[in-house]
Amino acid sequence: MAKIRTVLGDIDPADAGVMLTHEHIIYANPGADLDHNTIYDVDEVSTTVAASLDDTKQRFGLGTMVDLTANELGRNPETLKKTAQKTGVNIIGTTGFFPERIGIPYHFRKQDIGYIAEFFERDLTVGMAYANRLWDVKAGVIKIATGSSDGYDGQTPIQDSGLRVTPIEERIVRAAGRAQAKLGCPINTHTEPSDYEVTNPGLEQLELLIEEGADPTKVLVGHAFVHPNIDQMIAIIERGAMLQIDHIGIPWRHSSADELDDLIAKHVAELADRGYLDSMTFSYDRFFHWCHTGGGTESNLLNEAVQMSYLWESFVPRLAKYGFGEKELKTVLVDNPARLFAWDVK
Numbered sequence: 001m002a003k004i005r006t007v008l009g010d011i012d013p014a015d016a017g018v019m020l021t022h023e024h025i026i027y028a029n030p031g032a033d034l035d036h037n038t039i040y041d042v043d044e045v046s047t048t049v050a051a052s053l054d055d056t057k058q059r060f061g062l063g064t065m066v067d068l069t070a071n072e073l074g075r076n077p078e079t080l081k082k083t084a085q086k087t088g089v090n091i092i093g094t095t096g097f098f099p100e101r102i103g104i105p106y107h108f109r110k111q112d113i114g115y116i117a118e119f120f121e122r123d124l125t126v127g128m129a130y131a132n133r134l135w136d137v138k139a140g141v142i143k144i145a146t147g148s149s150d151g152y153d154g155q156t157p158i159q160d161s162g163l164r165v166t167p168i169e170e171r172i173v174r175a176a177g178r179a180q181a182k183l184g185c186p187i188n189t190h191t192e193p194s195d196y197e198v199t200n201p202g203l204e205q206l207e208l209l210i211e212e213g214a215d216p217t218k219v220l221v222g223h224a225f226v227h228p229n230i231d232q233m234i235a236i237i238e239r240g241a242m243l244q245i246d247h248i249g250i251p252w253r254h255s256s257a258d259e260l261d262d263l264i265a266k267h268v269a270e271l272a273d274r275g276y277l278d279s280m281t282f283s284y285d286r287f288f289h290w291c292h293t294g295g296g297t298e299s300n301l302l303n304e305a306v307q308m309s310y311l312w313e314s315f316v317p318r319l320a321k322y323g324f325g326e327k328e329l330k331t332v333l334v335d336n337p338a339r340l341f342a343w344d345v346k
């Protein structure tokens, strides 16, 4: 029977409850784990995050949170495990990488597709390697990421392949596709919002994954609501994948949360009206603990400011104005993610 793989073990999808599909307990740019000024206390952070999750569970029924932190962005199995042990909310861990512009450490750039696919498989079925140790913490999802990412508002340059996916990113995406084809696990993706002006990055990712044998119904495309285009969104869903509604309350690439929230709400309601309710999940993309110095050229990201109550207290009333009610909410918060994140775990 299909199960959801959490950092503390496998659970029945019927027990997952309300689910947020893309958050970060820790966010650290590659290299921050080597800086004196970004050392954090694992016990303190895990206690604080667990308390916040329990509060969200008590008030709004949160049952499961996906920590979509890529391997090189501060993913720490000890923090994942300790947080999960201290909270009643299930936590799903991730294996995968950020876009080449920020992530994919040189070691992995030198590996071929087959090796990277096996690396993902080990993270999903054996446990994570971290700080020179093998941990008894397994990933429950693969993350892939393409495009320029934050701090750069232009589009990703077109490559020789005709795609806006760099050759190194393409290797990672293909490896994820191969691992998915073998294991049946879910994939959650990061697309570059500004690329939607010149291509459909969600479809580009899907085509590469499908070429490697991946099942598109196990793919959740992220960040498409940040620069929403209804025809592009429908094309992604018609190809078989789901869309993640993210950046609620986080005005990424927009002048205010109000502006982006309204854009998102309109598109969510329109997709539901047009019969695509079963193809969406919710999340913030929140940073619970950001390992930053507050100086240098670090951009002032807003992912840590949004409150965990925001979805229910601010965004749900906005959705209701567009006719999106409790029944629809349950489908997107409970049923859809449970289906996506369940796989025949090995």
Ligand SMILES: [Zn+2]
Pocket (backbone or CB within 6 Å): 022, 023, 024, 068, 285
């Ligand atoms: Zn994220």
